[in-house]
Amino acid sequence: MKTFGGPVLFLDRSDINTDEIIPAKYLTEVKKEALKPYLLEDLKMDGFNPAGSWRSSSRVVVTRSNFGCGSSREHAPWALEVNDITCVIAVSYARIFRQNMFNGGMLAIELPESTVNEIFELGKNGALGCAVEVDKSKLIFSWNGGSKEFDFSISDFDRALVKAGGWVEFADARY
Amino acid sequence: MGKTITEKIFEAHLKDEPFSGTQVISLDVVMCHEITTPIAIADLEWRGKDRVFDPSKIKAVIDHVTPAKDSKSAMQGKIMREWAKRNGIKDFFDVGKNGVCHALFPEKGFIRPGYTVIMGDSHTCTHGAFGAFAAGVGTTDLEVGILKGVCAFRRPDSIKINLTGKLQFGVFAKDVILEVIRVLTVNGATDKVVEFRGPVVDAMTMEERMTLCNMAIEAGGTSGVCLPDAQTVEYLWPFIQNDYAGKDAAVADFKKWHSDSDATYVATYGIDVSKLEPATTVGYKPDQVKKLSEVGDVVINQVYIGSCTNGRLSDLEIAASVIKGTKLADNVRGVVSPATPAIFSQAMEMGLLRIFMDAGYCVVNPTCGACLGMSTGVLAEGEVCASTTNRNFNGRMGxxxxVHLMSPASAAASGITGKLTDPRKFMIKKGE
Structure with a gap:
């Protein structure tokens, strides 16, 4: 199983598409590591700097709804993964992106909109960290001076993929 | 209780239900292109499992950047070529025989009603036009599909889009699907199959149905689907004529895939297409749709006619009929990419390419190219394109x-005036 958790990167917008996560012009790369410098290069969001300090520190993305819409490119989760971001928390995802995350043994956690709003509010306390306890289905957000826990649920299938390390491992053992 | 076409297809292909709500289905066709397949191939090699579940069910093409534009895209082509060869994949389409996957593979007769299809490409939903379940997937799903011939999905719910009325002059399948996306919004069909029904769909050609199904993903849909009928049989006849005593027998057989009248849908939308006008997108999301008559003066720099949405022969015919005898406006470049070699060849024989060239268009080879900002018509910063493609995301074409998405007629008309233009004044009504 991969490791999950760490400093949070907030992406305060809905409908962030996979062209924004990793532009198509980099899809001629045949090594995942090569995608590293280009994560979120074309993200259209006020005040966002694709080259900001978040790049080296962030381990968890918290965002709004329909994250990862558009192209099927698994380069989008890979671009996150090679930047050590293995967990995304959002109100909802595009189907293919969500499946790609779990297929690679990563987490795409869905939480109700009100909970996501609350996490965005917690972010106003300063740098926010997120610990992920997969077995207990718990997220523990902490900041300088406090912490707060939230439960999450993922499907049995998604959990099995995370445990197995991905869909290739799961399918190869079973089919 | 009745079943939808998609439920029937899943039932016929169900291989495993490892957990409640997760269905693993067997695959009839696994399609591969050079952007999303090479990393699957590399991973299979690394695992010591460089093989395919059934070479006759794998269809492969180099289409996104072709002929190669640089060393990296050349390497992707090389990986595909060598992989197809060593795994005995006969249906591999290399430079000279290649075209946009979702136009090329239907043309080759690879898709049949009731089939299950995946590809590492979000517009795989196009093939639902044949009454198939066709889903875009990522590289890992593709890899497992190549190796094992299976893919996992959540139990598929369907949304019914009932299209009634009569398409008005100057209004096309593209305008209809833009309206459907406007109504559904960009995530209104997430995890759902979009089933297109009603007399408007029944009257559509397969090319028009492919345009509809192609953009189901822009509303988040897992697949689009139309029920297979006489049109479907007509299109597929050269490939199925030995399987049936006659066309009527094929039509009757395909009815086994029809949704039952008491099937359950999570939502049903009725759209009267009589009220639609030529439309376009305004913004970076495909659900931001407006009538062309209401967009005001929007100056453009480029017209792009092509792609898996609208690069087929009927699209080129319509665009050419608008363009004939005109010139591109001074401020506009025109690029047209017939989606496959067969379309290119037919367009040449019909004199369509001459019409485009006389108007000042550059005719390029079949490729996805500019649609995703890869090649053959990438935009510069600040430039605007009237495009027959399917995505208007920020940075998509450069x-x-x-990017303003629209029908071939609207794109052609916009090229003449140099700004976004309602095509009706450039079209001749039948009978006049």
């Missing part, structure tokens, strides 16, 4: 560019 960093800092703006």
């Amino acid at each position: 960093k800092g560019g703006m």
Whole structure:
């Protein structure tokens, strides 16, 4: 199983598409590591700097709804993964992106909109960290001076993929 | 209780239900292109499992950047070529025989009603036009599909889009699907199959149905689907004529895939297409749709006619009929990419390419190219394109560019005036 958790990167917008996560012009790369410098290069969001300090520190993305819409490119989760971001928390995802995350043994956690709003509010306390306890289905957000826990649920299938390390491992053992 | 076409297809292909709500289905066709397949191939090699579940069910093409534009895209082509060869994949389409996957594979007769299809490409939903379940997937799903011939999905719910009325002059399948996306919004069909029904769909050609199904993903849909009928049989006849005593027998057989009248849908939308006008997108999301008559003066720099949405022969015919005898406006470049070699060849024989060239268009080879900002018509920062493609995301056709999605007729008309234009004044009504 991969490791999950760490400093949070907030992406305060809905409908962030996979062209924004990793532009198509980099899809001629045949090594995942090569995608590293280009994560979120074309993200259209006020005040966002694709080259900001978040790049080296962030381990968890918290965002709004329909994250990862558009192209099927698994380069989008890979671009996150090679930047050590293995967990995304959002109100909802595009189907293919969500499946790609779990297929690679990563987490795409869905939480109700009100909970996501609350996490965005917690972010106003300063740098926010997120610990992920997969077995207990718990997220523990902490900041300088406090912490707060939230439960999450993922499907049995998604959990099995995370445990197995991905869909290739799961399918190869079973089919 | 009745079943939808998609439920029937899943039932016929169900291989495993490892957990409640997760269905693993067997695959009839696994399609591969050079952008999303090479990393699957590399992973299979690394695992010591460089093989395919059934070479006759794998269809492969180099289409996104072709002929190669640089060393990296050349390497992707090389990986595909060598992989197809060593695994005995006969249906591999290399430079000279290649075209946009979702136009080429239907043309080759690879898709049949009731089939299950995946590809590492979000517009795989196009093939639902044949009454198939066809889903875009990522590289890992593709890899497992190549190796094992299976893919996992959540139990598929369907949304019914009932299209009634009569398409008005100058209004096309593209205008209809833009309206459907406007109504559904960009995530209104997430995890759902979009089933297109009603007399408007029944009257559509397969090319028009492919345009509809192609953009189901822009509303988040897992697949689009139309029920297979006499049109479907007509299109597929050269490939199925030995399987049936006659066309009527094929039509009757395909009815086994029809949704039952008491099937359950999570939502049903009725759209009267009589009220639609030529439309376009304004913004970076495909659900931001407006009538062309209401967009005001929007100056463009480029017209692009092509892609898996609208690069087929009927699209080129319509565009050419608008363009004939005109010139591109001074401020506009025109690029047209017939989606497959067969379409290119037919367009040449019919004199359509001459019409485009006389108007000042550059005719390029079949490729996805400019649609995703890869090649053959990338936009510069601040440039605007009237395009027959399917995505208007920020940066899609080039960093800092703006894409307005529309029908081939509207794109052609926009090229003449140099700004976004309602095509009706450039079209001749039948009988006049």
